[in-house]
Amino acid sequence: MIPRGFEYFAPRALNEAVSLLQQLGPDAKILSGGQSLIPMMKLRLASPPYIVDINRIPDLNYVSEANGSLRIGALVRESDLEISPLVGSGYRLLADTTKVIADPLVRNQATVCGNLAHGDPANDHPATMLALEATIVAISPRGEREISIRDFFTGLFSTALQPDEILKEIRVPTPPPRSGGAYLKMERKVGDYATAGVAVQITLDEAGVCQRAGVGLTNVSFIPLKAAKVEDFLKGKPLDAAAIKQASEIAAAESQPMDDIRGSADYKRDLVRVLTARALKQAIDRAKGGA
Amino acid sequence: MAKIEINVRVNGVEHRAEVEPRLLLVHFLRESLRLTGTHIGCDTSHCGACTVVIDGRAVKSCTMFAAQVDGREILTVEGLERDGKLHPLQEGFFQEHGLQCGYCTPGMLMTGYAFLNGNTAPTEDEIRHAISGNLCRCTGYVNIVKAYQYAAARLREGGV
Ligand SMILES: Cc1cc2nc3c(=O)[nH]c(=O)nc-3n(C[C@H](O)[C@H](O)[C@H](O)COP(=O)(O)OP(=O)(O)OC[C@H]3O[C@@H](n4cnc5c(N)ncnc54)[C@H](O)[C@@H]3O)c2cc1C
Ligand code: FES
Ligand code: FES
Numbered sequence: 132m133i134p135r136g137f138e139y140f141a142p143r144a145l146n147e148a149v150s151l152l153q154q155l156g157p158d159a160k161i162l163s164g165g166q167s168l169i170p171m172m173k174l175r176l177a178s179p180p181y182i183v184d185i186n187r188i189p190d191l192n193y194v195s196e197a198n199g200s201l202r203i204g205a206l207v208r209e210s211d212l213e214i215s216p217l218v219g220s221g222y223r224l225l226a227d228t229t230k231v232i233a234d235p236l237v238r239n240q241a242t243v244c245g246n247l248a249h250g251d252p253a254n255d256h257p258a259t260m261l262a263l264e265a266t267i268v269a270i271s272p273r274g275e276r277e278i279s280i281r282d283f284f285t286g287l288f289s290t291a292l293q294p295d296e297i298l299k300e301i302r303v304p305t306p307p308p309r310s311g312g313a314y315l316k317m318e319r320k321v322g323d324y325a326t327a328g329v330a331v332q333i334t335l336d337e338a339g340v341c342q343r344a345g346v347g348l349t350n351v352s353f354i355p356l357k358a359a360k361v362e363d364f365l366k367g368k369p370l371d372a373a374a375i376k377q378a379s380e381i382a383a384a385e386s387q388p389m390d391d392i393r394g395s396a397d398y399k400r401d402l403v404r405v406l407t408a409r410a411l412k413q414a415i416d417r418a419k420g421g422a
Numbered sequence: 423m424a425k426i427e428i429n430v431r432v433n434g435v436e437h438r439a440e441v442e443p444r445l446l447l448v449h450f451l452r453e454s455l456r457l458t459g460t461h462i463g464c465d466t467s468h469c470g471a472c473t474v475v476i477d478g479r480a481v482k483s484c485t486m487f488a489a490q491v492d493g494r495e496i497l498t499v500e501g502l503e504r505d506g507k508l509h510p511l512q513e514g515f516f517q518e519h520g521l522q523c524g525y526c527t528p529g530m531l532m533t534g535y536a537f538l539n540g541n542t543a544p545t546e547d548e549i550r551h552a553i554s555g556n557l558c559r560c561t562g563y564v565n566i567v568k569a570y571q572y573a574a575a576r577l578r579e580g581g582v
Contacts, residue, residue: 234555
């Protein structure tokens with residue numbers, strides 16, 4: 132399968148990329164990992180006339196902590212995240228998520244930022260970033276701006292990014308003490324998108340009462356879903372078995388799955404229920420210092 | 423569309439070429455350089471038959487443009503053998519019967535090459551995770567795992 136022809140640009144600096152995007156106009160497409168864009172171009176579901184390859188821009192591959200948040204640069208691959216000790220120790224939800232994305236070969240190329248920029252509700256990072264309350268940093272000829280993840284996903288394959296904006300960095304707030312998170316995904320086989328997935332991030336107080344809860348759902352809606360009703364329900368409650376059960380039922384009701392090759396809507400809704408309960412239990416264990 | 427110039431090192435040999443931007447890396451390797459050891463299985467980014475190693479990382483060459491490898495270093499299955507001697511992984515596949523039809527084998531070898539470079543004492547579980555992006559429709563994977571273990575042992579003893 133051969134994509135339609137296009138003109139290729141490989142800027143060597145961020146400001147060069149920004150001005151290129153401005154010159155080329157809204158038909159230009161950014162290429163980062165290429166693991167979503169290139170398959171779509173091969174199938175001719177996308178035929179951009181201009182490709183701006185950002186892979187040669189220096190200083191965009193970093194995972195670091197600063198000013199109370201984890202910063203993930205535009206060229207961080209999934210496999211970089213997977214081996215980052217910082218992520219493995221302090222951001223378990225993120226570590227869980229990256230491990231179940233695609234397969235190891237795809238993860239060597241695919242970027243975390245591209246995973247969000249693609250705006251695909253079947254991708255795994257959107258739910259996780261919604262649970263973590265991440266902030267998106269975008270750069271364009273108009274300068275830099277921050278976008279709350281809540282406002283980022285605007286439709287199927289659409290995001291708040293303008294055509295001339297580059298997603299430069301994701302910022303994930305560093306979880307306070309007594310926090311824990313987990314991502315659980317049901318997939319038919321390695322490399323498949325989720326039949327359903329659930330991301331949970333919680334913070335407990337000293338008595339075990341839930342102070343903060345973030346819950347995101349994968350591939351059970353047209354737009355990556357923040358399960359706000361579950362979050363509201365959990366806040367201020369001691370997270371005992373009854374609360375977990377009730378929360379999982381609310382999550383199932385909040386999901387909006389469709390029948391497709393991965394299963395019926397009813398089946399997926401029930402999966403959301405089961406996965407939410409399991410993810411919550413694991414997040415609580417981790418918040419209490421367990422594995 | 424205007425062609426662009428790329429300079430790339432493949433199996434230790436420098437190549438300079440003019441390529442159409444839409445040319446996929448796998449076609450560049452197979453058709454321009456005539457290195458047909460790299461296979462096309464699915465052409466939809468799922469099977470891993472097209473795996474090559476770029477600057478130490480195993481990636482799918484059907485999901486990359488040749489234009490992207492300008493200035494980079496590529497290893498394909500043809501580059502594994504050195505001075506007429508098989509790489510321990512190739513020897514492992516031979517000794518442990520790690521292939522039947524052989525279609526997945528180049529990809530399995532390249533994934534294994536990058537994987538064992540970072541870990542010469544892998545557990546079976548680690549090996550199975552490492553090959554989870556490479557599909558084999560013949561062997562049932564058992565002997566591929568054994569071939570990796572054979573190679574890991576050889577590499578620990580100080581093989582190439
Ligand atoms: C076989 C296979 C299985 C997969 N399975 C999964 C899975 O289970 N879960 C999952 O989450 N994903 C999966 N993916 C998708 C993969 O993770 C993609 O890589 C990811 O969706 C996009 O990241 P990318 O860096 O490859 O982006 P690209 O493909 O390069 O780009 C995707 C889109 O985002 C835009 N874009 C990319 N980077 C930026 C940026 N920095 N700023 C602005 N716009 C940008 C591009 O213009 C394009 O429109 C799979 C892919 C394959 C091939
Ligand atoms: S041919 Fe590249 S993954 Fe199948
Ligand atoms: S040996 Fe035939 S596909 Fe693996």
